[in-house]
Amino acid sequence: MTLDLHDRAVVADTHNDLLMSVVERPPHRWAEFFRERWLPQLLEGGVNIQVLPVFVDDQFRPEGALRRTLRMIECAHALAEGNADRVQLCLDGDDIDAALAQDKIALVLALESAPGVDADVELFRTLHRLGVRVTSIAHWGRSPLADGSGEDATGSRLTSEGVAALGELERQGIVFDISHLGASGVAHVLELATRPLIASHSAARALCDHHRNLTDEQIRGVAATGGVVCVNFVPDFLAGDRESQTIDRIVDHIEYIAALVGVEHVGIGPDFLKEVAADVIPPCCDGNDYTGVALDAALPGLDGPAELPTLTEAMVKRGLDEDSIRAVLGGNVQRLFRAELGRGR
Numbered sequence: 001m002t003l004d005l006h007d008r009a010v011v012a013d014t015h016n017d018l019l020m021s022v023v024e025r026p027p028h029r030w031a032e033f034f035r036e037r038w039l040p041q042l043l044e045g046g047v048n049i050q051v052l053p054v055f056v057d058d059q060f061r062p063e064g065a066l067r068r069t070l071r072m073i074e075c076a077h078a079l080a081e082g083n084a085d086r087v088q089l090c091l092d093g094d095d096i097d098a099a100l101a102q103d104k105i106a107l108v109l110a111l112e113s114a115p116g117v118d119a120d121v122e123l124f125r126t127l128h129r130l131g132v133r134v135t136s137i138a139h140w141g142r143s144p145l146a147d148g149s150g151e152d153a154t155g156s157r158l159t160s161e162g163v164a165a166l167g168e169l170e171r172q173g174i175v176f177d178i179s180h181l182g183a184s185g186v187a188h189v190l191e192l193a194t195r196p197l198i199a200s201h202s203a204a205r206a207l208c209d210h211h212r213n214l215t216d217e218q219i220r221g222v223a224a225t226g227g228v229v230c231v232n233f234v235p236d237f238l239a240g241d242r243e244s245q246t247i248d249r250i251v252d253h254i255e256y257i258a259a260l261v262g263v264e265h266v267g268i269g270p271d272f273l274k275e276v277a278a279d280v281i282p283p284c285c286d287g288n289d290y291t292g293v294a295l296d297a298a299l300p301g302l303d304g305p306a307e308l309p310t311l312t313e314a315m316v317k318r319g320l321d322e323d324s325i326r327a328v329l330g331g332n333v334q335r336l337f338r339a340e341l342g343r344g345r
Contacts, residue, residue: 021038054112152183179200179269213232228265230333263332
């Protein structure tokens with residue numbers, strides 16, 4: 001029953017950094033490597049909609065950030081064109097519907113913190129032309145647009161360029177992503193936003209008190225815009241102790257957010273880090289701890305997209321009804337993307 005339910009559901013993963021893995025290969029290998037390494041995992045996991053964030057590592061900032069951003073976007077186009085029988089890079093909800101109707105995985109390009117843009121907000125128009133449809137404007141630290149949640153002590157709101165960025169993203173039909181944004185920045189966005197927001201990979205702070213997670217007030221704010229909070233699977237964001245870092249803990253976060261604002265505002269943003277970290281961090285280097293978060297940690301039984309059906313099984317065992325499970329797995333994100341992608345003011 002569980003596998004049948006998972007197969008019938010639209011599964012939308014709103015955060016998988018697989019582009020970081022693919023772009024490390026020579027360009028002539030991008031499409032082939034994706035087909036060998038990542039496509040089988042997405043297919044086995046039943047993924048129908050895959051958001052591909054463009055994350056620029058510290059060594060490329062600031063001077064090489066835009067070039068790295070463009071290279072990763074080109075990588076996304078190349079892997080899509082080279083696997084056109086199985087995936088499609090989608091620009092709006094109609095594209096997503098068409099891809100799913102043809103049994104293809106709908107790929108959606110996103111920017112994570114947008115370091116290549118810096119304060120040049122007009123570049124969001126360029127990036128929209130290149131296919132970007134979801135964007136956040138900060139990571140852990142400070143950007144010209146806003147502070148990330150690692151800088152919450154500053155109490156800073158969006159900069160003037162950050163305010164302009166929010167307006168430009170709404171005009172272009174690029175969904176604004178609050179994941180990683182500092183608390184005061186989230187509050188500022190909630191004051192200004194006129195379109196639905198997404199938290200692409202954030203869990204509930206009430207269950208795990210980490211600055212990367214969202215407070216009840218923030219979750220209510222996202223829901224009030226008509227947006228979706230997509231639960232992160234990173235163990236350190238689910239629970240503070242290793243024993244509690246299980247698949248069941250993901251369900252705890254899902255149920256908590258659903259009870260707070262309604263199941264129609266919950267999705268999944270797994271942020272599978274283990275395999276990507278192993279691909280991009282040289283074995284010579286001690287780089288598997290990022291500001292206290294273990295990048296090589298994974299939940300037992302759920303360390304990659306191929307194992308997503310185990311989450312469905314856990315939700316069935318918890319007693320969630322079929323409609324709720326299908327909404328969480330991807331129905332809510334599909335609805336948001338259908339309404340918002342590419343549909344600017």
